Amino acid sequence: MTESGATDSLQEKRKRGLHLSRQARENINGYLFVLPWILSLLIFTAYPMIASFFFAMTQYNILNPPKWVGLTNFVTMFTNDPLYWTSVSNTTYYVFLSVPLGLAFGLFLAMLLNQGLRGIGFYRTAFYLPGLVPAVAGTLLWMVLLDPKLGLVNEFLGLFGIERLGWLRSAIWSKPGLILMSLWGGTGGSMLIFLASLKEIPQSLIEAAMIDGANAWQRFWNVTIPMISTTIFFNLVMGLIGSFQVFASAYVASGSGNTAGPLNSMLMYMLHLYRNAFRYFNMGYASAMALVMFIVLVILTLVLIRSSRAWVFYEATTRQ
Amino acid sequence: MTTISKPQYTSVVRLHRRKVIRKTISLSISYLILTMMAAIFVIPFLWLVVTSLKPINQVFTDPPIWIPHPILWSNYKDALTTPAFPFLKLLRNTLFYVIMTTIGTVISSSIVAYGFSRLRFQGRDVLFAITLSTMMLPGIVTLIPTYVLFKVLGWVGTYAPLIVPTFFGAAFNIFLLRQFMITIPYDLTDAALVDGATHFDILWRIMLPLIKPALLVIGVMNIMYTWNDFFGPLIYLSSQEQYPLVMGLYAFQMRFSIQWNLMMAASLATCFPLIALFFVAQRYFIEGITLTGLKGV
Numbered sequence: 001m002t003e004s005g006a007t008d009s010l011q012e013k014r015k016r017g018l019h020l021s022r023q024a025r026e027n028i029n030g031y032l033f034v035l036p037w038i039l040s041l042l043i044f045t046a047y048p049m050i051a052s053f054f055f056a057m058t059q060y061n062i063l064n065p066p067k068w069v070g071l072t073n074f075v076t077m078f079t080n081d082p083l084y085w086t087s088v089s090n091t092t093y094y095v096f097l098s099v100p101l102g103l104a105f106g107l108f109l110a111m112l113l114n115q116g117l118r119g120i121g122f123y124r125t126a127f128y129l130p131g132l133v134p135a136v137a138g139t140l141l142w143m144v145l146l147d148p149k150l151g152l153v154n155e156f157l158g159l160f161g162i163e164r165l166g167w168l169r170s171a172i173w174s175k176p177g178l179i180l181m182s183l184w185g186g187t188g189g190s191m192l193i194f195l196a197s198l199k200e201i202p203q204s205l206i207e208a209a210m211i212d213g214a215n216a217w218q219r220f221w222n223v224t225i226p227m228i229s230t231t232i233f234f235n236l237v238m239g240l241i242g243s244f245q246v247f248a249s250a251y252v253a254s255g256s257g258n259t260a261g262p263l264n265s266m267l268m269y270m271l272h273l274y275r276n277a278f279r280y281f282n283m284g285y286a287s288a289m290a291l292v293m294f295i296v297l298v299i300l301t302l303v304l305i306r307s308s309r310a311w312v313f314y315e316a317t318t319r320q
Numbered sequence: 321m322t323t324i325s326k327p328q329y330t331s332v333v334r335l336h337r338r339k340v341i342r343k344t345i346s347l348s349i350s351y352l353i354l355t356m357m358a359a360i361f362v363i364p365f366l367w368l369v370v371t372s373l374k375p376i377n378q379v380f381t382d383p384p385i386w387i388p389h390p391i392l393w394s395n396y397k398d399a400l401t402t403p404a405f406p407f408l409k410l411l412r413n414t415l416f417y418v419i420m421t422t423i424g425t426v427i428s429s430s431i432v433a434y435g436f437s438r439l440r441f442q443g444r445d446v447l448f449a450i451t452l453s454t455m456m457l458p459g460i461v462t463l464i465p466t467y468v469l470f471k472v473l474g475w476v477g478t479y480a481p482l483i484v485p486t487f488f489g490a491a492f493n494i495f496l497l498r499q500f501m502i503t504i505p506y507d508l509t510d511a512a513l514v515d516g517a518t519h520f521d522i523l524w525r526i527m528l529p530l531i532k533p534a535l536l537v538i539g540v541m542n543i544m545y546t547w548n549d550f551f552g553p554l555i556y557l558s559s560q561e562q563y564p565l566v567m568g569l570y571a572f573q574m575r576f577s578i579q580w581n582l583m584m585a586a587s588l589a590t591c592f593p594l595i596a597l598f599f600v601a602q603r604y605f606i607e608g609i610t611l612t613g614l615k616g617v
Contacts, residue, residue, distance in 0.1 A: 023442070029519055030441025037432040037451070040488030045454055048462035048469070055464055062471060112354050117347070125602070126358040128609075129365060132594050134548035136566045137587035140573055141368050144580055150380035152367055184364060192606055193613025235613055241458050248550045256574060270460065277464060278555055287464045294461040301456065 052294075055287035062281055073288035084289070086264050087272035093175050094246060094268065098182045099239040103232065105183060106190030111224075113191070114198045124195075128188035135185070135248035142181045143168060143253060153180075168253050171263040178266065181249050190235060197231040198224070226313040233312045237304055241297055245270050269293060372396070372584035379580045392581070399585040404575050407589060409561070410568035417479060417553075417564050418546045424486035425493055425542050426535055432489040433497035434523045438509060448498075455491045467555060477558040482549075486542075493538045496611060500534040501527055533604070540601055541608040547594045565590045 020028070031038070056073055058066035077084050109127055113120050130138065145152045146167035154164040167177040201224065209219045225232075247270040254260040260267035269289070277286035371379055372395055374388040400407035435441070436448055470481040509522050517525075528535065553567045560571060569590050573583055598605050 023440075026439050027441045030435050030439035030444060033435025033439060033519070034432050034441075034444075034447065036428050036487070037435075037489040037494060038447070040485065041450065041454070043469075044466060044485050044488070045457065045462060048465035051465035051468075052461055055468070060468075062468065109354075109357060112350050112357075115347070115350060117350060117354075123354050123358050124606075126362050128606075129595070129598075130361055131609075132544065132598055133365075133587075133591050134550065134566045134569075134594075136550055136570050136573075137368075137590050140569070140583055140587050141364060144371060144379070144584065145364055145367060147380060150382055150384075152363075152384055155382070155384055184361065188361070189609050190613065192609045196610040196613075231613065237456070238613075241456065245458060245460050251550075252570060252573070255577075273460070273463075274555075277467070283464055283468065290460045290464060294458060297458050 052287050052291055055284055056291045057288075058284040060283040060287075062283060066284065069284065073285045074292070076285065077288060077292065083264060083267060083272060087267045087269045090175060090265065090267055091244060091246070091269040094178060094182075095240060095243045097176075098179045098186075098243050098246075099236065101179070102183055102186050102190055102239065103235060105187045107194045107228075107232075109187065109191040110194035110198055111220075113195055124192070127191050130184050131186065131188045133185065136252050138181060138185050139249045139252040142177070142184070142249075146177050146180075166262075168266075169262060171261070171265040174253070174261045174265045178246075178249050178253065182243070182246070190239075193231060193235060194228065197228045201227045229312045230314065233304070233308050237301055240300060240304075244293065244297060247271060247274065368584050368588055371581055372399075372588050374581045376579060376581050395581050395585045396589065399582040400589055402572075402582075405568055405572040405586050407565075407568075407586075410563055410565045411593075413562055414547060414564040414566075417482060417549075418543050420479070420483045421486040421546050422539050422542045424483060425490050426539055428487050428489040429493035429497055429538065430523065430528060430535070432494045433501055434519070434527060436494065436498045437501035438519070438522070438527075451491050451494060455495065470556065476556055479557070479562065481556045482552045492612070493542075496538060497531065497534055500531045504530055533607075536601070536604045537608045537611065540597070540604040541612070543597065544594060544605070544608075 055066065057068060057070055059069050059072075060066035113123060133141070146154075148154065148164060148166045148169050151167070153167070158164070165173045167173045205223055205227070206219060209223050214222065246268050250260065250266045250268045250271050251274070254266045254271070260271055273286050273289045273293075276282045276289065370386060370388060373391045373393065374385065374395075375390070375392055378385045378388055399405055436444065436451075466481075467476070470476050473480075475481050475484075504527060509526060512522050512526060513519075548566060549564075550566050550570070553564050554570075557563060557567065560568075563571065569583075569586055572586055576582065
């Protein structure tokens with residue numbers, strides 16, 4: 001009955017000349033369903049990406065129309081803005097310590113938890129809890145913990161005879177302070193990801209290695225690491241992209257002064273960009289900064305993808 | 321057992337015993353390390369709680385004071401009722417921001433994911449590949465032109481720039497829901513189509529009920545992200561009246577940067593609702609984090 005109903009309506013449509021092929025109907029329905037996303041891609045991704053090339057070549061303070069200045073912004077950035085290079089070196093320092101440390105630390109905790117121990121739930125929650133604290137609240141808390149005179153961290157280090165460090169009030173120790181914050185907040189997340197990835201490793205592989213006489217280190221290096229290398233790779237790339245854009249902790253910890261921390265030691269790339277865009281309204285210059293960061297990230301990602309062929313093990317491709 | 325001669329038997333037992341001992345030692349070491357690590361992660365959080373209950377003169381002391389005397393519960397009353405940190409108003413704004421974006425992203429991402437998973441339109445695979453690649457797009461590159469766009473539209477100073485885009489879908493959510501939808505058997509949806517159901521009926525009546533766990537995952541992840549979002553409100557909101565909690569907390573700190581006990585009380589109050597939600601819906605949080613990190617697999 002329903003069959004005939006469907007054909008009836010089809011015939012009706014045919015009579016009215018509305019007959020469409022199956023593919024045409026799929027096309028219409030399909031594009032209707034994904035229409036919001038196509039609009040989003042055009043308005044919030046494609047347009048801004050193209051426009052950022054234009055803005056980067058202009059002087060623009062929002063109030064007046066953009067003025068074409070060619071490559072001036074880039075020339076200024078590379079030759080005439082010492083703070084730009086400060087922000088580059090601060091960000092590089094931050095990224096190259098916080099990302100590998102976060103991944104290694106997360107993997108270490110995940111391996112400890114992946115031994116079938118009892119009470120995993122408690123530890124998992126303990127490690128992940130800081131990830132729920134918003135960056136602003138977390139930074140305020142660490143400003144208390146890292147107090148140069150009477151902070152808890154210095155008190156703790158004092159137990160080992162380490163003298164009090166200046167942390168966020170010192171040009172040398174402020175970045176390690178920010179890295180400490182990022183490890184506290186971010187390690188739990190990477191631990192959860194690695195834990196899930198470790199659970200996917202077939203037990204038989206590890207047993208086979210054991211029978212072959214592989215010791216714990218060899219099993220880790222030759223079985224575990226290759227089996228989770230896609231996860232490591234993916235989180236490395238996403239971690240780099242994320243922490244190159246670190247902002248909130250540096251913004252809150254450095255306060256509202258003119259320098260971002262002692263000697264601008266917490267002036268991260270994103271913070272310098274933010275100040276140019278929203279404090280001095282140099283939208284053109286900020287756009288140029290964003291573009292350079294984008295290009296650097298694209299190159300870095302491509303290099304990593306290329307290198308991944310050597311060290312990331314794709315199980316599916318070898319199996320075939 | 322009788323076939324094993326005595327010396328051999330004892331050596332087997334000894335070997336087994338040695339194995340058990342070794343295993344016990346290694347497990348104890350694991351627990352020891354884990355507990356120390358857990359302490360490192362939990363103590364700062366504990367310090368947040370302890371400091372929030374201290375009189376101001378006990379915040380920085382040598383040696384550190386672990387149990388405040390007296391325990392000042394009134395810090396919470398002081399912090400949450402001061403005009404500098406109007407907690408209820410801030411909470412209302414945060415809830416508005418969180419609820420609107422969650423509705424937006426869940427609805428729009430489901431609709432788009434249905435298109436990608438159930439309709440074979442031409443160009444679908446290319447479009448899907450583009451969608452995947454935008455997940456890696458650093459937000460920095462679209463920031464300025466997007467801001468200018470909203471400025472021109474007159475939306476800066478309102479929640480519109482933070483909420484409206486979520487009604488057009490989000491790459492990761494679309495990807496995740498699509499992955500769940502393609503596991504639903506075609507028989508189920510084809511039967512409904514033959515019965516004359518529209519695709520919208522199928523999405524609403526068949527798909528969404530079946531992928532409820534996935535919807536909860538993206539809902540929870542969005543709540544967490546929006547609750548903690550600082551950058552968006554910082555650049556798009558201009559009046560204190562509109563601030564969500566994290567912005568309110570930041571503004572509070574800018575004005576009263578010495579009253580650390582009250583600041584810690586305000587900080588804890590800011591994260592408390594999210595932590596409560598975490599303990600209720602822990603499963604979805606953990607699944608969400610895990611799925612975000614395993615995309616590459």
